[in-house]
Amino acid sequence: MKCFNAYENEDMTKITGETLRPGGFKLTEKGIQFCKISSKDYVLDLGCGQGATVNYLFKKHNINAIGIDPSVKLIKIAKEKYGHKQFFIGDGNNIPFQNNSFNCVFAECTLSLMDNLECTLKQVYRVLKDEGWFIITDVYAQNPNEVNLLSQFSFNSCIRNLHNLEKLQEKLKILGFDIIFSEDYSIFLKELFVKIGFTYGTMGMFWNTTTQGCIDGYEFQKALKPCKPGYFMMVARKN
Numbered sequence: 001m002k003c004f005n006a007y008e009n010e011d012m013t014k015i016t017g018e019t020l021r022p023g024g025f026k027l028t029e030k031g032i033q034f035c036k037i038s039s040k041d042y043v044l045d046l047g048c049g050q051g052a053t054v055n056y057l058f059k060k061h062n063i064n065a066i067g068i069d070p071s072v073k074l075i076k077i078a079k080e081k082y083g084h085k086q087f088f089i090g091d092g093n094n095i096p097f098q099n100n101s102f103n104c105v106f107a108e109c110t111l112s113l114m115d116n117l118e119c120t121l122k123q124v125y126r127v128l129k130d131e132g133w134f135i136i137t138d139v140y141a142q143n144p145n146e147v148n149l150l151s152q153f154s155f156n157s158c159i160r161n162l163h164n165l166e167k168l169q170e171k172l173k174i175l176g177f178d179i180i181f182s183e184d185y186s187i188f189l190k191e192l193f194v195k196i197g198f199t200y201g202t203m204g205m206f207w208n209t210t211t212q213g214c215i216d217g218y219e220f221q222k223a224l225k226p227c228k229p230g231y232f233m234m235v236a237r238k239n
C-alpha cells in the first residue's frame with residue numbers, strides 16, 4: 001500500500017501547472033502531429049489526472065477524447081473544470097471500454113505508476129483499433145542498474161518507478177506493438193528539477209513537502225540520483 005498520492009497534492013500542481021508532467025503540452029502536440037490525430041479519431045487519455053490533455057485536444061484540435069484516472073479527487077477536479085461527460089474513474093489494469101474502441105491512447109507520465117505494467121499494456125492493446133497509436137511519455141532510468149533502492153520509498157509517484165527503456169520496448173513488441181520511434185526528452189525533466197530547486201531550495205525538501213513527510217525526501221533523493229532519471233517519448237502502433 002502506497003502511503004501518499006503526490007498528484008493529489010496542490011504543491012505538485014503549483015510546480016507542474018495543470019499538466020502533471022514535465023514538458024507541458026509540447027510532447028502532446030508532437031504526438032498529435034506525428035500520428036496525424038484528427039477530429040474523426042477516438043482518443044483515450046489513460047491516467048488523465050486533472051484533465052488538461054483532454055481539454056487541450058478538444059480546444060486546440062476539436063478532438064473528442066475521454067480521460068480515465070483512478071483518483072476520485074483528480075477526476076472531480078477535471079469534471080468541475082472541463083465538464084462531466086468525458087471523465088471517468090478507471091484503472092489501467094482494467095480499462096472500462098470495449099475491444100477496438102480507440103484510434104489513439106495517450107499515456108502521459110502514467111505507465112510508471114501502474115502496479116502491473118504488462119496487464120496495462122495488454123489492456124491498451126485490447127482497446128486500440130488495428131493500427132491504432134500508443135503515445136507514451138514518461139520517466140526512465142538512464143542508469144537502470146541503480147533503480148532497486150527506489151521501491152522501498154512507498155509513495156505514489158512516477159519517479160520512484162523509473163522505466164527501463166529496453167525492457168519496455170521488449171514488452172511492447174512481445175504484445176504485438178511496433179515501436180515507431182523513441183526519443184530522449186530529458187531536458188524537460190531537467191527544466192522541472194531546476195524550477196523545483198528555485199522554489200524549494202533542494203529536491204529533498206520538495207519530496208518532503210509533496211509527500212507530507214510520508215518518506216524521507218533527502219534519503220529518496222540520495223537513492224534517485226545514481227539512477228540518472230530521464231524523460232522520453234515513444235510512439236508505438238498496434239500491428
Ligand SMILES: C[S@@+](CC[C@H](N)C(=O)[O-])C[C@H]1O[C@@H](n2cnc3c(N)ncnc32)[C@H](O)[C@@H]1O
Pocket residue numbers: 007018019020021046047048049050051052053068069070071074090091092093107108109110113114115158
Ligand atoms: C504524473 S500524473 C499525470 C497525469 C496526466 N496524464 C498529466 O500528464 O497531467 C500520473 C497520473 O496517473 C494516475 N494513475 C495512477 N495509477 C493509475 C492506474 N493504475 N491507472 C491509471 N492511471 C493511474 C494518477 O492518478 C495520476 O493522475
